[in-house]
Amino acid sequence: MNSLSKFLVLFGNTTLLSKLEFESLYPTLSLTKLDEHLYSFESETDLSTEMMEVLGGTVKIFGVVKEFESNIADETLIEEIVALLLSQTDEPYFTFSQTGKGQREISNADIKDLIKENGKKARYFSGELSESALLSHKSKATELLSFNDKVSGKLILAQLRVVQDIDDWTKRDRNKPYADRKKGMLPPKVARMMVNIASGLWQQKNEAKPLLYDPFCGTGTVLLEAGMRDLDVYGSDIDQNAVFGSRDNLEWFKQEYGKQIESKVFYMDAGHLDLATFTSKVDLLVTEPFLGKQTPRDSELANVFKGLEKMYLGSFKSFTKVLSDGAVVAIVFPRVSTAKRTYSLDSLIDKLKTKGYNLVVDPVLYAREGARVARQICLFSFHSSIK
Ligand SMILES: C[S@@+](CC[C@H](N)C(=O)[O-])C[C@H]1O[C@@H](n2cnc3c(N)ncnc32)[C@H](O)[C@@H]1O
Structure with a gap:
């Protein structure tokens, strides 16, 4: 031994x-x-x-x-x-x-x-x-x-x-051809951690290589980090610029890193997913949806979070159409604290249970110094039999 x-x-x-x-x-x-x-x-x-x-x-x-x-x-x-x-x-x-x-x-x-x-x-x-x-x-x-x-x-x-290798991380963050810093891009290391947590949890129960999908792909940060792990990826966004931009970023990435992964990026509203566009079901859904304005005023927050809750719930309902049984979802929930109270989507977690999504670990907070909106990373497993 x-x-x-x-x-x-x-x-x-x-x-x-x-x-x-x-x-x-x-x-x-x-x-x-x-x-x-x-x-x-x-x-x-x-x-x-x-x-x-x-x-x-x-x-x-x-x-x-x-x-x-x-x-x-x-x-x-x-x-x-x-x-x-x-x-x-x-x-x-x-x-x-x-x-x-x-x-x-x-x-x-x-x-x-x-x-x-x-x-x-x-x-x-x-x-x-x-x-x-x-x-x-x-x-x-x-x-x-x-x-x-x-x-x-x-x-x-x-x-x-x-x-x-800090230089390599910086390269993917800074050198990819398409960026949109106004929308807020996920730091590549956080994207990688989300991909790894989701794929690690999935692989503890499955042997086959999972298919990963980001329905709010933006500039494709999650897709690139999944590509670094040699996963095949799908991405979509409601913004055509993000769709073209993510495609460009993936082509740049494949050349730069000599990766042979399959990728497909298309225009789609995450609230109305269409399974016909997918060649197989999704095993890992890793995403950072729209988190609301980056610098909301206190007086706006109640309404902002009401709107976000509706959008998130609609998206989760829509995800069920494309997820495989046992799929893992790693998703960012927004969280804002003011002097008076904290706004979050925590109340959604119980509602999601009834839709087949079970929280697998306690949400982990990721807050950038000085940022008004903090990110809460939530991990769910999806089982289609629960209706
Ligand atoms: C916070 S950004 C994602 C950024 C991405 N993680 C990155 O690193 O580049 C959210 C994205 O969701 C897209 N979006 C907003 N509402 C959407 C919807 N209903 N369906 C699909 N995409 C949507 C926006 O166009 C935006 O690109």
Whole structure:
């Protein structure tokens, strides 16, 4: 039997969503929380490279190198770090950071000094744990992390295995030919997490490759991220510009990434879907509908949400025409908080039950700093037998 290795995973700002994404795709790996963004898991094989290509919400994955008693002296820990660095290269280019409570008085300079005392050269860089992503991605420097685990009484020393390729994420966000920032585009990482959560949940019960559909496709962010996962995709929108734009974006994407996926984008009102346009039923419906005005006034909100509830309910009723039994729906619900109250579509969730949609996990909030309208990511499973 292979022995288990331990890994640390650093999630992005959307920790809950990132965690749900991880757990949906890797249900057999159990995550243990270390601090706000840092979790650990054990695995027989090193899946870190594959994971980083797939996951949208994971910033870094570290492999645990060694665990010490948490009362290890600072000097001993520095010696261990230096021994580790020099076992890998004669001229280390490194950074050492710490997270969590009980951090040590150990700096990069202390480590460099000891390397020099060993007659070797060394360089280091500094930065926040999450910010140094760009640096280490580019430089292939050695990045070490220590975490004082109060629960196990161990000090964990880990080395970076893989880091998110920020340039590639930015490329899909910024370089696609069609954009419409006025309508509000979904950040690609959030789109990817929604795709992964939906496909992960679906794959836990099915073997065949699912077909994904976004009935409010806009610029096609969801379609591109599903394409990155090699899924065949359908998209539609009520705006002809979005239809042509999404088609252009998909063609650009297929060329840029050499992807052979099937895609079809058409004009359609999400409230009046027509199954005849679909060659097969939809297994994953992943979408961000119209969320109302981006900066509504307080006095408008009651009416805005009344209108949205009607539109959402009509759309869900219409979705039933094209969904396969057991389909998974990942959808953004808008949420706005004022000084007086919060406006949401929570009341819709019970109504949807009677239409065959069951909430599978608690909705996860995704709020961009400064944005008036927050997004609540809701996951439903659909069963056509419930009428
Ligand atoms: C918030 S945008 C989606 C943005 C998309 N996620 C992206 O990243 O580009 C909502 C889209 O829904 C479309 N839309 C609004 N009402 C619709 C309806 N009844 N049927 C289909 N599309 C609709 C709008 O034209 C718009 O493109």
